[in-house]
Amino acid sequence: GIQVEQSPPDLILQEGANSTLRCNFSDSVNNLQWFHQNPWGQLINLFYIPSGTKQNGRLSATTVATERYSLLYISSSQTTDSGVYFCAVETSGSRLTFGEGTQLTVNP
Amino acid sequence: DAGVTQSPTHLIKTRGQQVTLRCSPKSGHDTVSWYQQALGQGPQFIFQYYEEEERQRGNFPDRFSGHQFPNYSSELNVNALLLGDSALYLCASSSGSEQYFGPGTRLTVT
Numbered sequence: 002g003i004q005v006e007q008s009p010p011d012l013i014l015q016e017g018a019n020s021t022l023r024c025n026f027s028d029s030v031n032n033l034q035w036f037h038q039n040p041w042g043q044l045i046n047l048f049y050i051p052s053g054t055k056q057n058g059r060l061s062a063t064t065v066a067t068e069r070y071s072l073l074y075i076s077s078s079q080t081t082d083s084g085v086y087f088c089a090v091e092t093s094g095s096r097l098t099f100g101e102g103t104q105l106t107v108n109p
Numbered sequence: 110d111a112g113v114t115q116s117p118t119h120l121i122k123t124r125g126q127q128v129t130l131r132c133s134p135k136s137g138h139d140t141v142s143w144y145q146q147a148l149g150q151g152p153q154f155i156f157q158y159y160e161e162e163e164r165q166r167g168n169f170p171d172r173f174s175g176h177q178f179p180n181y182s183s184e185l186n187v188n189a190l191l192l193g194d195s196a197l198y199l200c201a202s203s204s205g206s207e208q209y210f211g212p213g214t215r216l217t218v219t
Contacts, residue, residue, distance in 0.1 A: 005151075032206045042146075042197050044210035087151055094165045096142065097201070097208060099151030 003028045003092050007100035014078050014107050022073040022103045024088030032091040033064050035073050038102070039084050047073070047086075078107045111136060113202050113211035121217045122190050130185040130214045134202030140164075141183040142208065143175060146197040158183050190218045 004027040014020055024033070035047040048055050048062040050071065055062055059078075064071040075082055085104050089097040114133045122128050134141050140159045144152035154167035158177035172188045181202075187194055195218045201208040 034207065036210070042199075042213045042215070044152075044199065046207070046209060049207040089151075091206060094157070095140070095203065095206060095208075096154045096157060096165050096167065097144075097152075098154070101151050 003030070003090060003098050005088060005090055005098055005100040007086075007088055007103050009103060010101065011104045012106070014105070016078060016080060016107055016109050018078050018107075019074070019076045020078060020105070022075070022086055022088075022105075024071045024073070024100055026069050026071075026088075026090050028069070028092070030066070030069075030090040030092055031095075033066075033071050034089045034091075034097065035062055035071070036087045036089065037082075037084050038087060044087070075105075078105075080107050080109055083107045113138075113200060113209055115198075115200050115211040115214050117214060118212070119215045119217075121219060123219055124190055124192060126190050127186065127188045128190060128216060130187075130198050130200075130216070131182065132185070132200030132202075132211060133182045134200075135209050138202035138204045138209070139181050140203045141177060141181065142201045142203070143183070143185045144199040144201065145169070146199060146213075148196075152199055155185070187216075192218050194218050 032051040036044040052066045085102040089099045142157040143155040146152040156166040197213045200211045
């Protein structure tokens with residue numbers, strides 16, 4: 002099956018710093034989603050981005066489907082950005098395959 | 110507009126018992142998928158229901174079964190619980206490709 006690799010696995014930032022999270026995938030995908038998992042386990046939709054670039058406030062994402070990777074940018078990080086960020090890809094039949102996540106800690 | 114809801118929030122069961130978890134999809138969504146998330150890992154796909162039929166299944170044993178009702182809500186049943194079934198169980202709904210997740214049910218098997 003398809004492999005999804007996220008990097009880095011852990012990231013510690015000071016409030017106000019910028020960061021880039023990466024997601025590589027091993028095969029062609031129909032779609033790609035980025036999620037933020039809060040401490041209570043809720044997966045929050047950040048971006049639905051099979052290709053191209055999208056922005057939502059301090060967050061933006063870019064997917065280059067032909068090169069099989071996606072990037073999530075967080076600018077001016079805040080403590081509330083802490084949590085686990087997941088990339089998930091959709092192959093045939095709309096099942097999502099998740100990466101192992103990036104654990105982000107933003108210190109005040 | 111209510112999002113995806115799941116019940117119960119937490120559940121503690123004993124090895125060998127059976128459990129049923131419930132999910133109501135987001136309004137307008139007709140497809141429900143279930144995922145299992147072990148501690149420290151990404152969610153793993155269990156199965157997906159559409160038009161009351163199991164449309165896809167991940168690499169989970171037959172102890173895991175499900176059902177979808179005419180109102181699109183869904184149940185996940187796990188028989189003969191093992192300690193390794195302890196996890197966060199997430200339900201997702203969709204009407205196209207983008208999936209939206211519920212808050213999850215945290216199952217502990219002792």
